[in-house]
Amino acid sequence: MIRIDISQIQGFISKDGIKALEPEVKESILKLENGNGAGNDFIGWMNLASKTESGLLDAIEEIAKILRDNCEVVIVAGIGGSYLGSRAVIEALSNSFTQLIQDRKNPQILFAGHNISEDYLYELTEYLKGKKFGIINISKSGTTTETALSFRLLKKQCEQQRGKDVARKVIVAITDAKRGAARVCADKEGYRSFIIPDNVGGRFSVLTPVGLLPIAVAGFDIRQLVKGAADMEALTTSKMAFADNPAAVYAAARNALYRGGKKIEILVNFQPKLHYLSEWWKQLYGESEGKENKGIFPASVDFSTDLHSMGQWIQEGERTIFETVISVDKVKHSVLVPSDEENLDGLNYMAGKHVDQVNKMAELGTQLAHVDGGVPNIRIVVPELNEYWIGQLIYMFEKGCGISGYVLGVNPFNQPGVEAYKKNMFALLGKPGYEEESKKILSRIKK
Numbered sequence: 001m002i003r004i005d006i007s008q009i010q011g012f013i014s015k016d017g018i019k020a021l022e023p024e025v026k027e028s029i030l031k032l033e034n035g036n037g038a039g040n041d042f043i044g045w046m047n048l049a050s051k052t053e054s055g056l057l058d059a060i061e062e063i064a065k066i067l068r069d070n071c072e073v074v075i076v077a078g079i080g081g082s083y084l085g086s087r088a089v090i091e092a093l094s095n096s097f098t099q100l101i102q103d104r105k106n107p108q109i110l111f112a113g114h115n116i117s118e119d120y121l122y123e124l125t126e127y128l129k130g131k132k133f134g135i136i137n138i139s140k141s142g143t144t145t146e147t148a149l150s151f152r153l154l155k156k157q158c159e160q161q162r163g164k165d166v167a168r169k170v171i172v173a174i175t176d177a178k179r180g181a182a183r184v185c186a187d188k189e190g191y192r193s194f195i196i197p198d199n200v201g202g203r204f205s206v207l208t209p210v211g212l213l214p215i216a217v218a219g220f221d222i223r224q225l226v227k228g229a230a231d232m233e234a235l236t237t238s239k240m241a242f243a244d245n246p247a248a249v250y251a252a253a254r255n256a257l258y259r260g261g262k263k264i265e266i267l268v269n270f271q272p273k274l275h276y277l278s279e280w281w282k283q284l285y286g287e288s289e290g291k292e293n294k295g296i297f298p299a300s301v302d303f304s305t306d307l308h309s310m311g312q313w314i315q316e317g318e319r320t321i322f323e324t325v326i327s328v329d330k331v332k333h334s335v336l337v338p339s340d341e342e343n344l345d346g347l348n349y350m351a352g353k354h355v356d357q358v359n360k361m362a363e364l365g366t367q368l369a370h371v372d373g374g375v376p377n378i379r380i381v382v383p384e385l386n387e388y389w390i391g392q393l394i395y396m397f398e399k400g401c402g403i404s405g406y407v408l409g410v411n412p413f414n415q416p417g418v419e420a421y422k423k424n425m426f427a428l429l430g431k432p433g434y435e436e437e438s439k440k441i442l443s444r445i446k447k
């Protein structure tokens with residue numbers, strides 16, 4: 001199973017730091033299980049995996065097949081929780097290059113609706129010219145500006161290039177059952193659609209069709225992903241002993257460090273494929289914990305790449321950080337360092353070794369150096385990058401997040417702060433209904 005090693009935080013927390021947090025962690029798990037904590041109308045993610053019906057997976061696979069059979073490229077339009085989970089899993093499992101050059105077996109998956117960049121949209125729509133593409137339009141609220149704007153452009157282009165009938169076949173909506181413009185549009189146009197359960201918030205939705213459909217279209221085994229998550233669900237209940245519950249140990253360790261002044265958690269990987277898993281994790285923890293002037297700031301780095309940019313800061317900057325390293329035990333492929341007669345680069349001392357052995361020594365060397373430099377280290381060991389273990393990891397982080405939020409004393413399942421920028425943007429753009437805000441904001445700018 002996924003293993004959490006907290007041996008390298010011991011010198012940084014009070015002697016009974018973790019022990020002291022055990023009762024709070026247990027209480028938080030019970031609140032989640034009994035549904036009597038803050039935000040309890042959004043804890044549907046807790047047993048999504050174990051309750052996923054085979055019929056739902058059949059339906060997802062069936063629609064994925066339609067998209068796979070009819071599209072060279074599929075655009076996932078969504079933002080935040082409506083795209084980060086699928087992107088994290090697809091990138092973690094894909095060949096680093098065939099997604100770019102497009103392999104023959106699977107449609108290329110591209111993302112839109114997560115920014116408002118005119119250049120991005122121009123370049124995307126140019127790239128799609130002449131290509132057989134489909135769209136998965138994902139929005140729980142069905143009203144998110146970034147996603148709606150991109151979808152408007154892509155829908156028109158798809159209809160123009162492929163005709164209305166084919167477009168209807170290759171555009172799929174994942175949204176609320178009744179509310180929002182995405183639902184109205186899907187029903188009116190007759191798109192196939194999936195429902196995002198009411199009690200699952202965006203950042204906890206990767207194991208619903210939000211994540212599962214794009215992942216299935218990309219050619220990955222969603223049943224194994226769900227199985228991994230379901231197995232982790234069983235390992236993280238209140239029935240498990242604290243030390244055997246990875247989500248409990250992770251939540252306790254990070255909160256003990258936070259209470260000791262470590263305000264920033266840096267999620268570290270040594271596999272570039274995990275870059276988007278960190279992006280997903282940042283949203284999960286940032287949006288769940290950062291409220292009421294509290295919360296660990298979630299940051300991330302890709303090592304060893306960023307050791308050559310952020311390494312200096314981490315080694316010697318302000319001592320308010322700790323690292324959580326995702327360490328992948330077994331890599332997929334084998335590449336040996338070749339020997340070279342001339343040895344001009346001086347690398348013969350590593351000849352015959354696997355590149356991954358070099359990477360593992362970089363990881364260990366970094367851990368030792370950073371701990372010596374005052375940076376506590378939590379290590380999460382994942383056996384390998386496949387659907388099953390990624391499923392376990394996802395659930396472990398979700399559960400760890402719910403527990404951490406309650407230990408911190410916030411509602412981990414709302415995100416009131418996200419609305420502030422939207423209100424200003426709508427007022428500035430003159431959206432109907434924002435006239436008063438518009439007056440206020442314009443006078444503020446003029447001053």
Ligand code: PA5
Nearest residue numbers: 080081082139140141144202203
């Ligand atoms: O976690 C959340 O709820 C948010 O980050 C949403 O996922 C994000 O804002 C997108 O919202 P929607 O799916 O309604 O378009």
